[in-house]
Structure formats: structure tokens, C-alpha cells
Amino acid sequence: MLPVPVYRSPLSEPGATGGITTTVADESLLRVVSGGVRTGTWLNPATARFPAVVLGQAAAERLGVVSPGTQVWLGGRYFTVVGMLEPVALAPDLDRAALIGAPVATELFGFDGSPTTVYERSADAAVDLRIEISRTKASDPALRQGVVLLNPGGPGGGGLAMPLETRGSELARHFDVIGFDPRGVGRSSALKCERIPDTRPATSRPADAGFTAFAEYARAHEAACRPAGGGIRPFINTANTARDMDVIRAALGESRINYLGYSYGTYLGAVYGSLFPRRLNRSVLDSSVHPSWLWREQAEQQSVANRFNVEQWATWVGRRDRTYHLGKSPVEVRPPPRRWRLSSPPDRFRSPAGGRKTGPATGRTEQLHVPFLHPAGETRPAEARGLSGRRGDPGRRRPRDPVRRRPRDGRGAWRPADFRARQRQARARRHQPLRHRQNRRLPDQRRAATVEVGMRG
Template identity: 45%
Template sequence: MRRTPPYRSVGAVEVPLNEPGARPGLPRTLHVTRFRDGETVRFSRSSGVVLASVLTLATAVPAAADPLTDFHRQPVSWSPCDETKVGPLEGLPLECATLVAPVDYRNPAGDRLQVAISRLKATDPARRRGILLVNPGGPGAPGLGLPVQLGRQEIAQVYDLIGFDPRGVGQSTQLQCTVIDELPIKNQTRPADADFGVFTANAKAEDHACQEAGGALRPYINTNNTARDMDIIRAVLGEQRTNYLGYSYGTQLGATYGTLFPSRLDRSVLDSALDPAKSWHEQDFDSVDAIRANIDLWAEWVAARNNTFALGTSADAVKAAIEEIATALRTRSIAGMTEVSHLDYGIGFYTRYRESWASYANRMQFALIEVRQGIKAAPSVAEDLANASRIARERTVLHTQEKAGVTVKCEWNWPDPQTSYREMRRYRQAMPYGGVVPELMAPNPCAFRSFQRLQTPVRATRGYPVGLVVQADGDTQTAYPNGVAMATALGDTLISVRDDGNHGHYRYNDCVTKLVDGYLVRGVLPPSRSSCPPYAEAPDIPVDTRSSLVAPAIESLTAVASRIHP
């Protein structure tokens, strides 16, 4: 988990609130403490409740028929983006600006927060067809730099690409959480019952940390309000309608925007979608099914090439060999892996991506030889597997379980600890791979939510032009049934990516990119149920190839991992 750096107070002042914007029952001054960490500034009322970074003082919005009129008409001042804040610009002229939005849309005259936006202007003004708002997902992921990542695509010719850091994130008013030190859990992918309480303690501490630092802001960090911020962005930029491209959680955000503002959304693409009718935790079980399916497919592929990998002549035998390695890891290091969690994270991650199937099988072959014959893997093999195991864990751990991300996920109900413990016991035995137990089944901070939830997510409904949903059948972050459900709910065209575990396909998968460009740029919808081949296929190793002929051609696992797109 990323840690919030310590802050140094460099001064405090009392600032009067404008009378019309003051909230009933709250002090008429804000105690403003400035902390230097980039441009982070924290504000708190004299009661001591922290509102997080760069929360703009409340000012009165003049009376109008539409209470959001002044927000829609606010001026916008563009300037070149700072690479230290948005990431590499790659030579592209990305501009940045800051808008203000209501903290609470039920009271637009109250406190305001800042929303940071970015713009990459259309490179072919004669063909320009408006703005394309883009979001990378999360929840809790910054999006100012996303236009740069999309800036070489055809869409950049005809759209102004508009990125933004959602409320609570990055350069927008930031939901800060105090630093917490998690209690360690040995072999956390298969914890003993006696360790379950540590997961609960960590979840409680995480919720408490966010509540202590940003409790006054947390009730307003949610999908509905972020979608409303998106409409302020649209209005400020002078557009009657917006177009949208969202990945992962960004698909939920796009569907919410279209539901709240159906007349203001034109073309939309939802890449690697959530199920709009299921809670976060309900979709966790779909992810478990996807992890299991990937492992089964890999085991079948490996068994068909037993002359090469010698892990077993059937899928069941291959999986039994993996558990044999796991058992040995309980007491000693094996081929660079020092604990069973290295194996569990690794198999969940590398069986997901077909291009890593051969390299992972090869490394498991060396591990099994060490277990059964006591022949140590070569130092280069052990180092490779150690590095690859670390990468797998880092890429699997849910980094969004903090700050704005954990707060957004509290829109939904989460199981109580005893229910979580039952699920942990079940999957510790049935599916310990891929971080299922600690990442998906352990108590979630939202189970101990210490702020009042003011609204629940809107139910996504159709009502705006038909768009695209893109979904891979092996994706473990947003499982394939989730995308089918999203496309069905919205009446959208579904593009299925076959035999692929990737998450996020536009600009990576050529077939997907061609279909999406055809729709966003030229308005051509593909057939309602279309399909694309995978981004990368499993290595071409014939089933009758012998190990001595193939082994030299198998890449290191770390090298393959470096090519797997995030």
C-alpha cells in the first residue's frame, strides 16, 4: 500500500466564511493549516475535522433558476501541465486547468472543492467533433495524464481529449489519510484462523485513518458526485454533449453519467466493465471464477506438453504438482520463492496472461525438480522467479484500497467480519491462488465505515445513444459476465476478446482499437455481438516437442512480465 508522506505545518490562519455560504450549526471560520508537500493544503473547521487538500473556502453562489449556473459558467484558464504532477508528456502539448464544484450537490451554495482537468486539443480542427472525456478507472486513479497515453490514437485527431483527477484524487481536492502501519501476516494468502483478526484490525485501522484525516469530505466522495463533476466539466468547456471513454471502474462512472444526464452523452466506450447491478463484493466472486478458469486452461495446456514441462499428463496432475510445491514452501524456500504466497500470487497472475504460460510452466518445472529431487535451481532461475513473484504480488494487490478508492467502494454494503471469515476459510481451501483470500475475501475497511453514506449508486439504465462495451473472457479484475451484464443493461454493443486475460484493450489490441476508432471517429457501430482475437497468444509449442528442443527458446518470466501491459 502506498504511504502518505508526513507533513510539516508551515502556518495557520483563521479565515472568515462568507455569510451566505456558511452552513447552519458550523463555525463561521475555517482553521486553515498549510502543509508543504507539493501543493497540498489542508483545511479544517475549528472543530478539528480535516477536509483534505485544497478545499476552497465556501462562497455564495448568486441566486439563479439553476443553482449550478455559476459553476457551469465559470472561466477556465489553461496552462501547460507540469510533468511532476501528471506524468511524462511525451512531447505532447497537454494543458491543465482547475475548476470548482460543490462539495455537496444538495447544497451548491455551500463549500466548494477543486477538480483538476487536462486537455489535449484535436490535431485536425477541421474534423473536430467535440470533447472525449476519458477516465482510467480505480476507483481512486488519477486521470490527468491519460490523454497523453491516448494522444497517438486516431481519436486524438478529432476530439479534444479531456482528462481529470476525480474528486478526492491527485491534483483535485484530495482525500488524505494518515499513515498507518499494517500488522504483518505471515503467508497471508493462506492465513490460519488465528490470523483472521489481524485482517480485521488492519481494515479498521484503514477506515479510521481516512476518517480521522478526511471525515468531513468522505460522504461526498462517490460515483454520483463524480459524474456530476463531469457534467460541470462539459458545461465549462462549452459543449452541449460529451463523448466518453472509460476503463474498469471508469465504466461504472460512464454508465452513471449517462443515466443521470442521458441527453448530454453522445458516443461512449466502456472498456473492461463492471456489472452495474452488482455490489463490489458480489463481483469478487466472478473474479474468483475467472482466476480458476485461467488456471484450468493453463493446466490443460501444460499437460498437453508434458514432454516439455514434466508437470503432469493431465490438468489435475499439473495442479497437484503446484500444490506439492506449495506444501514444500511452508517449511523452506524453493527456487527463489521464500513463502507460499509467492506461489499463490504468481500462478494467479501468470496463468491469466497467455504469453507467460510457457515461461511460468518452465519455472514451475525447476521448482518441482527441487522439491522432488533436491536439485537446486540455478541462481539465474531462482533470481528470475523471485523477481517475477514480487511483480505478480505488486500487480495483484489492490492499490485502490485506500484514500478515495476505499471511500467510493463504501457506496455498497460489505459483509461483516464473521461472514468474511467463513469466506476466507472456504477459499483458503478451494482457491488460495491469485490473492483471493487477502484481496477479495478478507474484511474490507468499508465493513467498518465510520461516515454517513448520503446516497447509493444509481441503477444504470439505457436512454442515450448505443455505445460499446469491451470485455475479455479471461479478465480477473472485471470478469467477463460483468461486461455482458453492462452491455445488456445499457443495450450496448459487446466486443468480446477471446482467450485473453488482459484488462483494458483499446490502444493495445489492434482489433479492438480498429472497432473503437470506427465508432468514435466515424460513427460506425460493429455488430451487436462482435469478437476480437487476443492481444497475445500462448507460445507456439507443439504438444509433442521435447524439453531439450524447447527450453532454450523459453524466455525468462521477468522478461515476459515486463511486456504485460498494466
């Protein structure tokens, strides 16, 4: 997609594009997406070199174009319409597109040849899928070391915005950072399942009969997903997502890729390395999941880690009773869960990170899950202040945070670029978050901070 507006004429009101996008198209695109030309012709080696454009069905209607030979105002000059498409069922975004050839896009608009969307054609008996990708280029081209693909985890997490989160970091200085929505997610070929009534018991401690309801709901949900997205459900799996990553690599013209994945993304990275070992340069797997465990086992081990972090948090707060007044021992600090639920309704809680008021579901997560998963001190003061303000006199003076203020990167979290500034060591153990340890050596004795990401068992 090019940031080039399309108008019916130069007299059109600026900004009134009607949602039409300018897209650089390969000559094979129409065949891959099983599209058809309603009238006129498709791009070919001759027309791709000149100011010629093919309009999607909706784009032609919004521009008022009814036949080839009409001229439209594209990027500050006239382009001649050479064809108009039928509606493209497998790629509906093309209906709103003005498609031009790569040679003329390079000559007139500085197109660098890097795709933002990859359409993958499977076997004839399979279905067509679309993978949406994003990229930020290495900020120092002289030090560029290739590309790095990112995945936030999930399964089902979209990664299109992740390259923006690395801006200003050492990673973004040396690498082109690539984000993508995996197949079935977001702006890629999405798996949008039909909603079904939720008959599961609304309790965290269901009776034995409740498990039957959970199983029936899971079966019904899976059945509702089978016809979604044109029947793509059987093709949504980790191995195929890893194969999509290799399609992205080839589309970018890279012989090898680097990879950074979190949580479930560590499993995806391991699968890619197993399938394409010669095409993977380096990978960082953060908060690894066990490759041989089912999600039930993952959840059981996560509960063990959560409990451990609760105890760590309660011990930390107990040592600061003069500040938070929640008790001097972990037993005093850690009240029964029912007492917390009654004294601190989730719809009254605010997020420690941004002051945003939360609903009940989000509130429960932010009250209990998030603070206990981050025992490094980043959220402990905020959580302790929140509980302290709800125990005893609500008008009590807000306690002072005893934790020394740390440098921030603007998002409330540290990035690879902050390692040298903060001089921390981090080690990721199985199903436990990163633990930070302050490097108290003198500046001339400090060693570069390191990250070790691994997995036991």
C-alpha cells in the same frame, strides 16, 4: 498552467524558477477557493488584459517581491505585480503560482482557453474540491469528433497520464482525450487518511476470530479518513465523481462527452449516463462490474473467473510439454499452491513484462494473479518459462517460445489502433477478461474487428 518560466529579472539563471508555475486564472477563482489578497488587488477585467500578475504567497517570497508595483520577468517580458495572496488552504498549489489573466495569456502565449484544473464550489454548507485534468488534442483537427473522458478503474485510480497512452491511436486522431484524477485521488483534492496500526492476521486463510480483526481495522480506517482533506470524506462517492465529469464537460465547452472506462470505471460511466443521459454521446465500458453487487460479491465472482483462467492456462501449457516440461495434463501442470510458494519465492521472481525485480507483495500478484487473468496468450509463454526454469535443472536451456511473435505497440499491450492490423475479435463477459481470436480469413474477406462490451445477469 502555462509552460512559461518566471524569474526575478532577465539576469536570473535559466531554469532557477524555484518551482513557480505560471497559471491562467479566471476572475472568479479567488472566490471559489476562499482565498484572500494580502496586499494589492486581484485580477479584474482591466488588469487581465495587460501584463499584470498576482503572486501566490510562496511565489512572492521566492522572487523576493514585498510590495505591488514590482516587475518580474515572465515569459520573456516584464509583468507588473498588482497583488499578492494570503496562503490558500483549499488550493495550496496556488501559493507557488504566478497568476495572469486569460486575455493577456492568449495574446502573448497562445493560450487556447482550455482549463487544466477545475475548481468546483459546492453549497455553502459543503466543502470546496479541486479536480485536476489533462488533455491531448485530436491529432487530425479536420476529423475531430469531440472529447472522450477516460477512467482506469479502482475505485481510486488516477487518470491524468491516460491521454499519453493513446498517442498515435485512432482514438487520439479523432478525439480530444481527457484524463482526470477523481475527487479524493492524486493531484485532485486528495483524501489522505491517517495511518493506523494494521492488526489483521497476515494469512490468506484467517480463522473465524480473524474476521473480527478485519472488521475492526475497516472501522478504524474509516474513522481515520473522516477528518482528512478538510472533511471531504462524506462527499467522496461515485455519484459525485460523475457530477465532476459533467463539470469538466461544461468547463471544456462541450455539449456532450464520450467516455471510456475500465473495471470500476464501467460503473462510473453507467452512473454518469443515468444522471446525464442527454450529455453522453458514446461510451465504451470494458470489463464491466455488476451495478447491483457489493464488492464481496464482485470478489467471489472474480475468484470463479480466476479459477477458470487457471484451468485454461494449465491446458495450454500441457499441450506444449515438449517446450516447457511442466506436464502433459492440467493436473500435472497445476501443482499445489504451497509447492509453488516454497519452490518459487516471490522476492526471486521477475516481472514477465519488463524484467523488473519485485518485492514479495508485487511478486505474488505477478506470479499468480496477472497471468491467469490474461488467457489470450500474451503472458502465457513468459509464465510457463518462469515456472519451467524453476523446476528441475536451473541450468536447463531456455525453452523456445512456440507462440508466433505478434506485432507490439511499444507498451506490450494492444490499443484500438491495432485492431485492424491484428484482425481480432474481442468479447468481454462478466468478470472475465477479453478473449482474443485470430481472424484467419483472407485479406479481402476480412471484416473490421469489433469490440462488444456487455454484462450478463
